[in-house]
Every structure is written in structure tokens, then in C-alpha cells.
Amino acid sequence: MRTIAVTRYVTPLREGGSLPAIAEGDDGFLYVLKFRGAGQGTKALIAELIGGMIAKLLGLKVPELVYATIDEAFGRTEPDEEIQDLLKASVGLNIGVHYLSGSITYDPNVIQPDPQTASRIVWMDAFLTNVDRTCRNTNMLMWYKELWVIDHGACLYFHHSWDDWEAQSLKPFAAIKDHVLLPFAKELNAADQWAREKIDKSVLDAIVELIPDDWLSAESKLSFDEQRTVYKTFLWNRFTHSSIFLNQAIDARKALI
Template sequence: MITVLREVIATRYVTPLREGGSLPGVVEADDSGTYVVKFRGAGQGPKALVAEIISGELARGLGLPVPELVVVHLDPVVARAEPDQEVQELIKASAGANLGMDFLPGALGYEPNINPVDAELAGRIVAFDAFTENVDRSWRNPNLLMWHRRLWMIDHGASLYFHHDWARAAEKVHRPYKWDDHVLRPYATTRSGLSDELTEELIRAAVALVPEEWMDVEPGRYVEHLTARAARPEAWLP
């Protein structure tokens, strides 16, 4: 698992992506890369970026397919030519560090009736989503892409929703996962609790990747909660 996220500097704001409520945007950076950026100043706030990094890097550590994540440093001047006032205000509110995901050119949204998924991979993704309590992998909004004939997991901002109510988080640590609408349910005919792989070391390493300025609690609280959840997969695994 990586020990630090790469940091890049935004050089050009290309276009907004209006599929999501957070209004992410495509941005070019000084490493000649192109990234889909989620902005710290969006309505969901920094917690969505925290969830993106912890869940995304946990998935990577488990061998699941996630595009590279980077920290994108943004000067609002890069979007000075953007005519949309809403985008301008969002960019101004997001000066500094934001979250970028490697842009996959030509990727297509996952279609469950067209792109069957191997049962083992589907089972691992379902188990992972159950562990992170990802409520946003439904057939309405799969948050999966097909790129070079391979499945890729994106958009984990709606996971880890226990951190929106820390006062009651301990009560929810073993909360069961509702997977009735999970887009991969028809293919997940094998189950994987991931219990042997979800180690405290892996969890601690993923949490450590989050920029300190995005955190509103001690990082150890995430480690404690997720380690306790990992210890009892029978409580949350579908």
C-alpha cells in the first residue's frame, strides 16, 4: 500500500461534471495528468473527501480496482475563464488542497445487463461496500466504470457515513448493511468477509493518507471504529 498520496498543482480547469450533486470538475495538472476533482468547498464538505481517501485506499490495499487518487492544489485563478457563476464560487471556496482521481478517458458507465462481473470480484466489492457502508452503489447510480474492458470503482464520498454523527458512531459500529439495491447483487454468488485482510495496519495506513486539514477529529477515531467493525464481519456482511 502507498505511504503518501502524490500532490499535484492544477494548471487548467477543463469542464464541470454535472452528473453528481457535488459538481466535480475535470482538471489538468502540472504532472501532465488529467483528474476528476472533488472540491473541498462543495456542499458535502471535507468529510466526503475523507471518505474518498480512506475507502478508496482501503479498496486499493485489498486489490480492488480504483483509479489513482491524488491531492490537487488549486489556485482559483485557473478557472477564471469558466462562465458559470456557480462553478466560480465553488472554485473560490476550494482554494488549497482538494481530492483528485485519475481521469479515465473513454470510460463508459457500468451497465449490469451488458457487463457481467466475475462472481469472486462481485462478492469482494459487495463485502467491501458493506464494510464501508457505501450507500451509493445501486443500479440507479452504480459508481462503476468500464475502461479497457476492466471494471473500476469510483466515488466513495457517500461511504463511512458514521462520521457524520460521531456522538452516536459507537452505537452503529456493527450496523448491518442493506444491499437490496446493490448493482452487483445478481453476480455476487460468493461471499468474502475480507476479515483476514482488513487488518488494523491496513486501516491505519489508509487513514494516515488523509490531509490533516480535512480532519475534524483525531485520526485514531476512524482507526478504532473501522478496526472494531472489521472484527465482526458476521454482523454486517449480507
């Protein structure tokens, strides 16, 4: 991942609790930024990083992810007090995704994705326990007639409470029944096979190693390396037992259609 410095706050995107915004980087490009100072803190950044990298690994369309640094002086001239407080709380390393200018929100009533793409996205979200890709909030964009997945900050909800994380890694994912693409996901078994060709332990470990130290909890009883080990084990357990969430997704789709 590249690292950019944020040079200009362009406009807020007042959606959800993460208070994202469009900002300009020192490379001249626009990015949708997620801030460490927002309500969900750095856990949302970790989920965005892991989710986005796995989406890319699975061959899905996902905007480029970058580390985005905010300087202490940045935002002092911001007239909106709420935004200024957010920027002050977000000094340091944040995360950004390339802004897809001209994109529109995906609407399942207008466009039906092909079964292969739909199945791979449903599989990924069941794997990552993503509760936030529903009809109410699709978290997908249409850009140049292609479907792009965005906003993975709601993935891996186990890390908001580390209790029983190992048991959580082996649980089905009941929320998959509400997935916006589930009706179109006719090839879930094929999606599982595809994932097995693209993912192994080494690539999952490499993705987790991308988590910066200062996104991990300094208040945890676990060291930074031990926290990364939890993420690695959670993902690997879930991947090697994918039949648990795969079968639930298949059953949920049968009940839906």
C-alpha cells in the same frame, strides 16, 4: 499519495451533489476532481480517500488517487459564476482520481462481472457503509474490458453525524439489499476471507493517517488526532465484526434470487 497542482479546469461533471469536474494537473494528466467547497465538504473527500485506498488494498481496479491543490488565483477567469464560486471555496487541498479516458458507465444488463469481483465489491461496500452503488448510480466503469470502481464519497455516512458512532460501527448495513452487484455476489464468504488476508489494524490505521488536518473538522470538540482515532476505531470495530454485515448481505442475496 502524490500531490498535484491543478492547472486547468476542463469541464464539469454535473452529477450528484459533489459537483466533480475534469481538470488537468501540473503533471500533464487529467483527473476527476472532488472539491472541498462542494455541498458535502471535506467529509466526502475523506470518504473518497478511505474508500479508494481500501478498494486498492482489496485488489480491485481503482484509478490512482492524488491530493490536488488549488491556488487562490485559479478559476478567476472562469465565466460560469457557480463554478467560480466552487473554485474559490475549494482553495487548498482537494482530491482527484485519474481520469479514465474512453471508459463507459458499467451497465449490469450488458455485462455480468465474475462472482469473485462482485463479491469483493459488495463486501467492501457493506464494510464501508456505501449507500451509493445501486442500479440508479452504479459508480463503476468499464475500461479496456475491466471493471473499475469509482466514487466512494458516500461511504462512512456515520461521520455526517458523530452521534453514536461506536454503535454505528457494529450495525448491519440494510442498504446492501439495493447493491447493483448483489445478484452476482456468489462468493461472499470467500470475499470475507480474502479481506482478512489483506487487511489488519496497521494498514487501516495507516490509511486514516493519510487524512490531512484541514479535511478534519476544526469545529469539533475532538482534536484532529482524536477524530482520526474515531475513524480508526470505527473501521477496526466493523472489520473485526464483519460477520454482522456479511450475514446480512448473504441473507439479502438469498431473498433477492
